[in-house]
Amino acid sequence: xxxxxxxxxxxxxxxxxxxxxxxxxxxxxxxxxxxxxxxxxxxxxxxxxxxxxxxxxxxxxxxxxxxxxxxxxxxxxxxxxxxxxxxxxxxxxxxxxxxxxxxxxxxxxxxxxxxxxxxxxxxxxxxxxxxxx
Amino acid sequence: xxxxxxxxxxxxxxxxxxxxxxxxxxxxxxxxxxxxxxxxxxxxxxxxxxxxxxxxxxxxxxxxxxxxxxxxxxxxxxxxxxxxxxxxxxxxxxxxxxxxxxxxxxxxxxxxxxxxxxxxxxxxxxxxxxxxx
DNA sequence: CTAGTTGCAAAGAGTTTGCATGGCG
DNA sequence: CGCCATGCAAACTCTTTGCAACTAG
Numbered sequence: 001x002x003x004x005x006x007x008x009x010x011x012x013x014x015x016x017x018x019x020x021x022x023x024x025x026x027x028x029x030x031x032x033x034x035x036x037x038x039x040x041x042x043x044x045x046x047x048x049x050x051x052x053x054x055x056x057x058x059x060x061x062x063x064x065x066x067x068x069x070x071x072x073x074x075x076x077x078x079x080x081x082x083x084x085x086x087x088x089x090x091x092x093x094x095x096x097x098x099x100x101x102x103x104x105x106x107x108x109x110x111x112x113x114x115x116x117x118x119x120x121x122x123x124x125x126x127x128x129x130x131x132x133x
Numbered sequence: 134x135x136x137x138x139x140x141x142x143x144x145x146x147x148x149x150x151x152x153x154x155x156x157x158x159x160x161x162x163x164x165x166x167x168x169x170x171x172x173x174x175x176x177x178x179x180x181x182x183x184x185x186x187x188x189x190x191x192x193x194x195x196x197x198x199x200x201x202x203x204x205x206x207x208x209x210x211x212x213x214x215x216x217x218x219x220x221x222x223x224x225x226x227x228x229x230x231x232x233x234x235x236x237x238x239x240x241x242x243x244x245x246x247x248x249x250x251x252x253x254x255x256x257x258x259x260x261x262x263x264x265x266x
Numbered sequence: 267c268t269a270g271t272t273g274c275a276a277a278g279a280g281t282t283t284g285c286a287t288g289g290c291g
Numbered sequence: 292c293g294c295c296a297t298g299c300a301a302a303c304t305c306t307t308t309g310c311a312a313c314t315a316g
Contacts, residue, residue, distance in 0.1 A: 001269070001270070001315095001316085002270080003269090003270055003271065003314080003315050003316075004315075004316095005270090005271060005272075005314080005315075007271080007272075008271085024305090025305075025306080026305085037272090037273095038272065038273045038274075039273090039274095039305095039306090040272075040273065040274080040275095040306090040307080040308085041271075041272055041273075043305095043306060043307070044271080044272085044307090045271095047307095059192030059193065059196070060192065063192070064197075064199070064280075064281070064304065064305065065304090065305065065306095066197070066305085066306085082238065082242060082244045084244075091242055091244060093238065093241065093242065094241050094242075097237045097238065097241055100233075100237070101234050101237070104230045104233070104234070105215065105226065105230065105253065105255075108226065108227050108230055109215060109224055109226065109227075109257070109258065110257070110258030110261070111215045111217070111224060111253075111255050111256070111257050111258065112255050112256045112257075112258075112261055113253060113254075113255040114255060114256075117254065118253055118254060118255065119254070120238065120244075120246060120251055120253065121246075121250065121251055121252070122238075122244050122245050122246040122247060122251065123244070123245045123247075124242070124243070124244055124245075125242065125243030125244065128243070128245055134290095134291085134294075134295070135295080135296095136289080136290050136291075136294090136295055136296065137290075137291095138289080138290075138295090138296060138297075140296080140297075141296085157280090158280075158281080159280085170297090170298095171297065171298045171299075172280095172281090172298090172299095173281090173282080173283080173297075173298065173299080173300095174296075174297055174298075176280095176281060176282070177282090177296075177297085178296090180282090197279065197280060197305075197306070198279090198280065198281095199280080199281085267316105268314105268315105268316100269314105269315095269316100270313105270314090270315085270316105271312105271313080271314075271315090272311105272312080272313070272314090273310105273311100273312085273313095274309105274310090274311095274312105275308105275309095275310095276307105276308085276309085277306105277307080277308075277309095278305100278306080278307070278308090279304100279305085279306080279307095280303100280304085280305085280306100281302105281303080281304080281305100282301105282302080282303070282304095283300100283301085283302070283303090284299105284300095284301085284302095285298105285299095285300100285301105286297105286298095286299095287296105287297080287298085287299105288295105288296085288297070288298095289294105289295090289296080289297090290293105290294090290295080290296090291292105291293100291294095291295100
């Protein structure tokens with residue numbers, strides 16, 4: 001049995017509303033307003049939602065924190081994500097391209113990629129043009 | 134001026150000898166033998182080597198630790214790495230395949246991938262067959 | 267009512283830092 | 292000999308856990 005507490009709802013809704021960004025526990029706590037949720041409730045709910053497969057847990061290079069992202073397993077399982085190291089946004093790779101990458105890698109190395117859980121790191125178009133200005 | 138202390142040499146050599154695996158600070162400390170290096174020297178040297186571009190710093194999903202890997206920028210810059218989530222080994226993707234991935238993603242999304250720093254996560258052939266047994 | 271959740275505070279785990287000592291060049 | 296690096300211990304940051312109070316169903 002799982003109760004729908006105010007805190008859990010707030011947390012999940014916040015992540016759902018920003019499906020293309022990763023947040024660490026601190027950012028989530030701040031976004032929900034500090035007086036509405038305690039840090040331990042943040043962590044406990046994140047752990048619970050993760051084991052339910054509703055959110056994904058990742059790490060960002062060079063950071064000590066763990067990041068979380070809403071993960072719609074239905075719509076995410078068929079593509080690869082592109083993660084922008086500068087702005088933290090997540091982009092979705094076109095399906096045809098993702099398929100060809102998966103096929104190539106599996107044939108070449110026997111390496112099995114789970115598309116829904118694969119992320120390629122780089123710099124997005126916006127951050128690129130911004131830095132050129 | 135940088136001194137070549139015994140500790141720094143041991144650390145770098147250890148990573149050089151295992152170019153295809155990631156290690157956390159604890160593993161490195163243990164591998165070098167605890168009485169030859171202190172934990173703080175491990176961290177300080179890792180930070181120094183990283184800023185020199187001699188090693189790479191990464192994170193492993195679901196782990197609080199930070200991982201380090203020897204990074205030969207000369208030989209690594211032209212390919213994408215495949216990281217096995219189960220055994221922690223790193224595989225090198227064939228250049229032709231890496232090129233086509235980079236080209237596809239850049240044309241589709243304007244997303245810029247730095248090949249030397251890109252890692253795709255999955256499960257390698259060995260771990261796959263092992264789990265089937 | 268009662269089992270699941272919360273908030274708080276304390277404990278853990280990994281990493282960083284200050285300082286006196288030691289060693290490379 | 293002078294500066295850099297080391298070892299130790301303490302400080303920090305992020306996360307987890309124990310416990311009593313609270314609340315959804």
